[in-house]
Amino acid sequence: MPSSMRTAIIFSSLILSTFPLCAVNRLESAGGAIRIEVDTTNPAQNEVVSIKEDGVWVPALLSTASPTRVISEGTPDVVHSCTIKEISAIPSGLLLREDCSVGSLEERVLLTSEPDVLAVEARFTPKASIKIRSVEDRYDFAPGRRASSSLTSGLVDFVWSQNIKNEADDIVPNWSFKSPAVMLQQGKVFTALMPELSDRHSDPLALDLDVTSDKLPWLSYGAVASQPYGHSYFRRSPDAGPRVVAGEIEYRYSIVASEQPYKLGYRRVVRRLWSHEGHKELLQSNDLQQNVTRPELVTFDDWRTDTWVRYANTVYRGFDCGNQRCGTLVSNRNSEGDWGKPAPDAWFNAWFQTLRSAYGWYLYGQRSNNKDIEEKAESILNLALKSPQDHGAFPTVYMLNTKQWIRDDGWAGYADDYHTFCMSWTAYWMLQWGKNLTPNREKEILAFVRPYGDFLVKHQLSSGVIPSWYDSNLEPRSEFRDFNAETAASALLLASLGEATGDHTYANAAEQAMNFITKEVLPRQRWFDFETFKSCARKPFDFYDAWTAQYPQNNLATIQAAKAYLQLYQVTKNREYLQQGTQVLDYLLLTQQVWNNPAFSPKVVGGFTTQNTDAEWSDARQGYAAVLLWDYYKATDNQEYLERAVAAARSTFAVAPWENWAHTGYLDEQGALTGFHWGPGSALTSVEMMSPTLGDAFINLKEKQGVGFNACSLRNITVIGHSITFDLETFPSSRSIKLRFSGVDPHTKYKITWNGSHSSMVDGSTLARDGYVVQQ
Structure with missing residues (x-):
């Protein structure tokens, strides 16, 4: 097969009865990861392949059927499964064009810089006069569940959703996206769906997860309207639907699929949530302490x-x-x-x-x-x-x-x-x-x-x-x-x-x-x-x-x-x-x-x-x-x-x-x-x-890292020898800031430079005892 028709997808473990990755023609271990080479010329074929878990090769089902479900208004509402019509290679991934009977779907499945993460971009175009209740991607969890559970051993080894269910139709709506993810793990096989938080915040979006209702556990994400009830649950709305903008319904998310330590795959998600979202949000929030009703209170x-x-x-x-x-x-x-x-x-x-x-x-x-x-x-x-x-x-x-x-x-x-x-x-x-x-x-x-x-x-x-x-x-x-x-x-x-x-x-x-x-x-x-x-x-x-x-x-x-x-x-x-x-x-x-x-x-x-x-x-x-x-x-x-x-x-x-x-x-x-x-x-x-x-801001010289604490943000910290440079943003901008340090050598002098133009020499013993005041 020509190399241009071959796309490589790398997982640390293959765990989903997944979206169409097409026919697998090669599977090999690669430094703890599993490399899957996909033949885009044969999208209709299902293959049974194997993954390695604890040194033993076990079977896993790869399904090329689309995971996308569309629910349209009816009595009762009608569930439509999409059918793949075309798969083509695009830079860093695949483009899937699908027919959903009440509309058409384009999905981009993209490689990322993270070897165990795929990015998915979905764009659904409903047919005229069709009222859509939801559009979502639902993935079966191939390792399945155990036949029984106990107080210390669950049907799966790990499961997480921010909201659990009071009714079968409950979901985790965008109103519950604190650290948004749904996760499943069995043995070392771990997967998570993680919404793209830069999506339009007002759109009705939702995660969902179910371990027991179907043949295999599943998790899903998509455009789903919710309805609050009780204290405090959210169910799928029987009346509302997704937001349609310029004739389209869009959503984006990531799939994390890794071999992870037993029951600890969630730590991969925790790290990713902060590195991708929390870190940048904190840097952008030098006014985080400003009160919503008394804005004069800041520092x-x-x-x-x-x-x-x-x-x-x-x-x-x-x-x-x-x-x-x-x-x-x-x-x-x-x-x-x-x-x-x-x-x-x-x-x-x-x-x-x-x-x-x-x-x-x-x-x-x-x-x-x-x-x-x-x-x-x-x-x-x-x-x-x-x-x-x-x-x-x-x-x-x-x-x-x-x-x-x-x-x-x-x-x-x-x-x-x-x-x-x-x-x-x-x-x-x-x-x-x-x-x-x-x-x-x-x-x-x-x-x-x-x-x-x-x-x-x-x-x-x-x-x-x-x-x-x-x-x-x-x-x-x-x-x-x-x-x-x-x-x-x-x-x-x-x-x-x-x-x-x-x-x-x-x-x-x-x-x-x-x-x-x-x-x-x-x-x-x-x-x-x-x-x-x-x-x-x-x-x-x-x-x-x-x-x-x-x-x-x-x-x-x-x-x-x-x-x-x-x-x-x-x-x-x-x-x-x-x-x-x-x-x-x-x-x-x-x-x-x-x-x-x-x-x-x-x-x-x-x-x-x-x-x-x-x-x-x-x-x-x-x-x-x-x-x-x-x-x-x-x-x-x-x-x-x-x-x-x-x-x-x-x-x-x-x-x-x-x-x-x-x-x-x-x-x-x-x-x-x-x-x-x-x-x-x-x-x-x-x-x-x-x-x-x-202090107001802090730098750990040993680790060459730091953070703004009191209504300020610290960026671009560089420690080379006894030279310390950083960028500082304060709120309000005219404030002086007491900078504290750890790992100071009291027997030397330090050159401190901030915001590219201010610098001074400070004795190490003074720096350790009193810190350093940055005058804006």
């Missing part, structure tokens, strides 16, 4: 004045408690956790963690040499330490008017029960106060935390799980007794307590708890915490998506698990914990937004959504995730984690004071105003923790 100093001086003092309540002064930054929620009857309160909760916000407030007091703020912040620690303990367990909500302690949030928990998630997160922050802010009180803090640690050790089950809720007799509630992912929060506390006391009992219990997470939670990603079932996206504890074979999951527990793995690594020096932690962190990052969706008023890059049965953008938990990513950057020097940490830390300010944006997923409006802590308080606490090292 961290603007936010410090507004949050720590104005807002915090407005919601602070101080009162005498014995021979001490106690205090709180109130959320004004009632004892049942809602806002119907607001009352001054103190919440030491997984969400509204007053002690964490007070930690940031204290740091600001130190930074500004404001002793009054330091004393007010420490009064919140005083109150937390006054919580009455029962064999170590303690209530986490205090109502000022009634002087009453309540054990748990009565809205998303059980008010009469002790809740380990909230107790462990509070005790963890007590230890942070003693370690970093008030070492003179460490003995007092340990006197409170150790009995609680003993409580956890006593009630830990042989599996490693730590039950979540305990009644007044300290008997565990059946819900979340034998299985929960909240165990990770207690593991974090126990590992930290073991480090603080040197008592291996706590560290051993932490390891046992995280072994439970490793063995029982990770295999099917069952991230069950209280918010998964009892918050606004309520559902039965046995909820399961039988179509995509996924469980509901919430990322509060995922954040705590990644934190606990890292803490165990730091305590034990066992690198397996670091490796496991980065895998969990990368899974968490599938819920981080990698672009500024133009459908929304604020910039949302770097923000986090919450779970796979809710739909909000830029939820305040991103403040927690920012410090987590920052800690992993310090442990790994992974530049992506640094950039993601910065994007997460800045993202809350764009939507503050609300806890999130577009709670429904699709309306351009603010979310709920749940108080100081789940908004600017938590966000600015993260900034206070990161700022001493990052």
Whole structure:
């Protein structure tokens, strides 16, 4: 056959019962990849070929039938499968012309610079007077599924979609494109569909995925209109259709098809999402901190004045408690956790963690040499330490008017029960106060935390799980007794307590708890915490998506698990914990937004959504995730984690004071105003923790990388010897910027050049101690 009629497609594994690649006439292993040479002269032939998996050649079906399905209006609506009429070679790929009976389709299937990625461009032209419901490309997953599954072994080894299904017709619409992809993996065989985010954002587009309904699992992407229902699901619209522009319906996407480590193919997608989308969006967002309703707030100093001086003092309540002064930054929620009857309160909760916000407030007091703020912040620690303990367990909500302690949030928990998630997160922050802010009180803090640690050790089950809720007799509630992912929060506390006391009992219990997470939670990603079932996206504890074979999951527990793995690594020096932690962190990052969706008023890059049965953008938990990513950057020097940490830390300010944006997923409006802590308080606490090292902008000289942190962007960083050059863009443009560095040699001088024309010589010891101020 003439070489001009032969097109080479390279996959790391061949995994799809795929779109027409024509007849395969050659298959060979090429450096871990598989090379497929396609004969474009014979498009009608089906071939059974083989792929190599774990050293064994196994059969896989290559189908040359088109994957495109068109649904037109009818009673009922009619499904049309397209038929290939012509295939021709074009530069870097194939051009397919297809007949779909109600229109014609042209698809370009293109090679890319990535050996395991194909780019697909689809253009459908409907016939006149035909109303089209959807046009989408659906691919069967050739490795298939297992005949049965268990709690630790699924029908496929890995499956992911941002939204799971409540009904068979549910989809993942463009309103859910935070880190958009659908993924399947069986063994080492991995595939993903990834939308092209530069497509017209207002077009109705959707991903879909199904594991169980047909002979083979499948995934799809295309022009599909959606309809929201419930809280918060989207189904295929029975009335609307795709947007037709100049007589055509268009969409673009990528196919990732690779041999990947067992169950870890999603990490390939996470890396690609940031390198292709998030990195450039962050560089273009030097104004990310600018608030959508108060545009005068831009820099961290603007936010410090507004949050720590104005807002915090407005919601602070101080009162005498014995021979001490106690205090709180109130959320004004009632004892049942809602806002119907607001009352001054103190919440030491997984969400509204007053002690964490007070930690940031204290740091600001130190930074500004404001002793009054330091004393007010420490009064919140005083109150937390006054919580009455029962064999170590303690209530986490205090109502000022009634002087009453309540054990748990009565809205998303059980008010009469002790809740380990909230107790462990509070005790963890007590230890942070003693370690970093008030070492003179460490003995007092340990006197409170150790009995609680003993409580956890006593009630830990042989599996490693730590039950979540305990009644007044300290008997565990059946819900979340034998299985929960909240165990990770207690593991974090126990590992930290073991480090603080040197008592291996706590560290051993932490390891046992995280072994439970490793063995029982990770295999099917069952991230069950209280918010998964009892918050606004309520559902039965046995909820399961039988179509995509996924469980509901919430990322509060995922954040705590990644934190606990890292803490165990730091305590034990066992690198397996670091490796496991980065895998969990990368899974968490599938819920981080990698672009500024133009459908929304604020910039949302770097923000986090919450779970796979809710739909909000830029939820305040991103403040927690920012410090987590920052800690992993310090442990790994992974530049992506640094950039993601910065994007997460800045993202809350764009939507503050609300806890999130577009709670429904699709309306351009603010979310709920749940108080100081789940908004600017938590966000600015993260900034206070990161700022001493990052300054306004940061360069790691060893890694020759850096990032703009405070309303600025850093580009084109070059480090050659002791010469440092970079481009800096600030918002507003006239600001001076404090640049911080790591990896500085204090015994030499550095030449610093920025924006191509400014330069100066700086002594290394000065650079390490004081950084460098760039005067614009």
